[in-house]
Amino acid sequence: MDSLRSSSFCRWMWYMSTERKRPALQTVPRGARLAGQIRRLYGSNxxxxxxxxxxxxxxxxDSPLYEECLRMNDGFSAYLLDVTExxxxxxxxxETLVYLTPDSQQALEDIDPNTVYIIGGLVDESIQKKVTFQKAREYSVKTARLPIQEYMVKRQNEKNYHSEILAINQVFDVLSTYFETHNWPEALKKGVSPGKGYILRNSME
Structure with missing residues (x-):
C-alpha cells in the first residue's frame, strides 16, 4: 500500500465489500451489478x-465477485487501488473509521482527509434493513448518513416510492462532488437519481 499512499492519484477513501448468501436460482451472475458499480466508481475517481x-x-x-470484476471491467487487475482479504x-x-449507512442518526457534515470512510457493497442485492448499521455497532465504529434529509424532500410519484439507499458508485459521486465543491446540494444532485423519489429543497424541477 505504500506506493498508493505516496501517489498523487489517491487520497483517503475506503470501500468494503460485504458478501452474503443468495438463493441458488439467479438470472444475473453473482456480483455482476456490484462489479459494474465498482467500474463506475473507479471511472468517477x-x-x-x-x-x-x-x-x-x-x-x-478467488471469489465469484473478483471473477465478475475481471470479466466485466477491462484492465481491472491493473486498477490503481488496493485489494485485500x-x-x-x-x-x-x-477510532479513524466512519461507516456510511442510511440508518445512522448522524448526518455527514464534512469530509475529513484523515478519516477512513466505509461504503458497504453487498453481493446479495436483497435489502436487509440496518445490516450495515448493525455491522458498525458490532465494532463500536462511528456511523454517518448522507445529508439527504437535510437538503432534499420527498417528491410525489405514482408508486409513492422514496429510498435513501444508493448504489456504491452513487454514494461515491456524492462524496467526490462534495470534496471538490463543499456544496451538499450540488453533491446530492449528482448522486441521488430522480428514481429515488427525492428532490432538492426549493428546486424548480
Whole structure:
C-alpha cells in the first residue's frame, strides 16, 4: 500500500465489500451489478480533480465477485487501488473509521482527509434493513448518513416510492462532488437519481 499512499492519484477513501448468501436460482451472475458499480466508481475517481484512495477490503481474489470484476471491467487487475482479504476493522484503528449507512442518526457534515470512510457493497442485492448499521455497532465504529434529509424532500410519484439507499458508485459521486465543491446540494444532485423519489429543497424541477 505504500506506493498508493505516496501517489498523487489517491487520497483517503475506503470501500468494503460485504458478501452474503443468495438463493441458488439467479438470472444475473453473482456480483455482476456490484462489479459494474465498482467500474463506475473507479471511472468517477479517475476523472476527479481531488481523487480518493480506494481500497477493496474483505475482497478475495478467488471469489465469484473478483471473477465478475475481471470479466466485466477491462484492465481491472491493473486498477490503481488496493485489494485485500482483510476487513477494514482489523486494518485500521477503529477510532479513524466512519461507516456510511442510511440508518445512522448522524448526518455527514464534512469530509475529513484523515478519516477512513466505509461504503458497504453487498453481493446479495436483497435489502436487509440496518445490516450495515448493525455491522458498525458490532465494532463500536462511528456511523454517518448522507445529508439527504437535510437538503432534499420527498417528491410525489405514482408508486409513492422514496429510498435513501444508493448504489456504491452513487454514494461515491456524492462524496467526490462534495470534496471538490463543499456544496451538499450540488453533491446530492449528482448522486441521488430522480428514481429515488427525492428532490432538492426549493428546486424548480
Amino acid at each position: 479517475k476523472k476527479a480533480s481531488r481523487p480518493f484512495w480506494i481500497c477493496l477490503t474483505g475482497f478475495s481474489t 482483510e476487513d477494514c476493522f482489523s486494518l485500521f484503528p477503529l
